[in-house]
Every structure is written in structure tokens, then in C-alpha cells.
Amino acid sequence: MSLDDNDVNILTALQANGRLSYRQISERVGVSVPTVSSKVNTMENQGVIRGYRASLDPERLGEMSTVVAIKARPADLSRVSEYFIDDAVVRQLFFLSCGRLLLMCTFTRVHEINEFASRLSTIPELLEYDVANVIAVGKEEDRAVVAPGLQVVMPCSQCGRQMREEPLKLRKNGKEFYLCSPTCLSAFNSKDSSARSVT
Numbered sequence: 779m780s781l782d783d784n785d786v787n788i789l790t791a792l793q794a795n796g797r798l799s800y801r802q803i804s805e806r807v808g809v810s811v812p813t814v815s816s817k818v819n820t821m822e823n824q825g826v827i828r829g830y831r832a833s834l835d836p837e838r839l840g841e842m843s844t845v846v847a848i849k850a851r852p853a854d855l856s857r858v859s860e861y862f863i864d865d866a867v868v869r870q871l872f873f874l875s876c877g878r879l880l881l882m883c884t885f886t887r888v889h890e891i892n893e894f895a896s897r898l899s900t901i902p903e904l905l906e907y908d909v910a911n912v913i914a915v916g917k918e919e920d921r922a923v924v925a926p927g928l929q930v931v932m933p934c935s936q937c938g939r940q941m942r943e944e945p946l947k948l949r950k951n952g953k954e955f956y957l958c959s960p961t962c963l964s965a966f967n968s969k970d971s972s973a974r975s976v977t
């Protein structure tokens with residue numbers, strides 16, 4: 779599913795300022811307010827727009843950030859990640875190639891960094907780790923880059939396969955679902971109706 783130029787311009791405006799009204803966006807992008815509204819709704823539904831929130835400055839809040847690189851056997855990576863998934867100090871967790879995890883952590887107190895590092899050494903599946911404190915932030919932007927010609931990559935609502943091609947669309951209960959094949963479409967359709975008949 780590709781984004782047209784208006785989608786791209788709307789995303790550019792919203793990424794810079796998530797508090798813009800539909801009217802302000804329509805003036806900047808040069809399309810009608812209803813068009814902005816429907817395009818924003820679609821991109822929210824597709825998960826392209828994840829949400830709107832205040833961007834807080836951790837340094838201004840006196841917090842300290844740490845980059846943690848972890849090496850484990852590729853087969854153990856997902857188990858290792860479970861140690862961190864609910865930990866509030868782990869703000870971002872990336873699965874990397876070559877059996878590595880990258881954690882971006884933020885701490886409110888210095889002693890928490892040491893506690894976190896000693897907790898790392900108790901994880902049996904962990905082969906190696908490296909902890910480095912952030913001493914200054916040179917640049918920090920959202921990871922998404924808005925550029926012309928972007929494609930939306932969606933998981934099939936039935937089988938979960940990531941679709942780069944144009945998906946089949948199913949509108950149900952006012953929501954749009956995206957399916958990869960007629961087989962997934964009919965399976966999803968019948969699953970949904972049987973779920974409703976149970977409730």
C-alpha cells in the first residue's frame with residue numbers, strides 16, 4: 779500500500795507538531811479538512827501513526843541514559859528480551875543481527891545503573907554485555923523518516939504475514955482490516971462472525 783504525496787505531507791506536518799488541528803493541516807498541505815480527517819484516520823488505523831504524546835526531555839528532568847549491548851545465542855535472544863520487556867528503565871529494545879540486543883535505558887538515580895548492571899550478570903543466557911553511559915545527546919529524532927514514495931507494510935489480520943503488496947480490505951464494525959489472500963479473508967471473516975455469535 780503506497781502513501782500519496784498528501785499522506786506524506788500530512789505525516790511531515792504531524793511529525794513536526796502532533797497538536798496541529800485538521801484545519802491547520804489542511805491549510806499547510808492544501809487539501810480539504812474532510813480529506814485530512816479521513817487520511818489521518820486511515821493512517822492511525824494502519825498503525826503508521828502510533829499515537830500523539832508530549833516529547834519529554836530526560837536531561838531536563840535530571841535523568842541519565844545508558845546504552846546496553848547484549849550478546850546471546852540467537853536461539854536465546856527472545857528469552858533474554860523477556861527479562862527486560864516489563865522493566866520501566868528499558869525504554870527501547872532492539873533485536874539486532876548476529877545474536878545481539880540493544881537496549882536504550884533511562885535511570886532517575888545513579889545507583890539504579892549499578893543495580894541494573896549487576897542484574898545483567900545474573901542472566902544465564904547472556905554471553906557478553908557492554909554498558910555505556912550517555913554523556914551528551916548530539917541528536918535525537920524519531921526513527922521514522924518521512925519521504926515521498928513510502929510504502930505501508932502491514933501484517934495480515936489473519937496470518938500475520940507482513941504485506942508489501944496491496945492487501946485485500948475488509949470493513950467490519952466500522953473498522954478496516956487488511957488481509958493477504960482470499961483464503962485469509964474468508965478465514966478471518968468466519969472467525970469474526972463465530973466470535974460474535976458466542977458473545
Ligand SMILES: [Zn+2]
Pocket residue numbers: 934935936937938939957958959962
Ligand atoms: Zn494472511
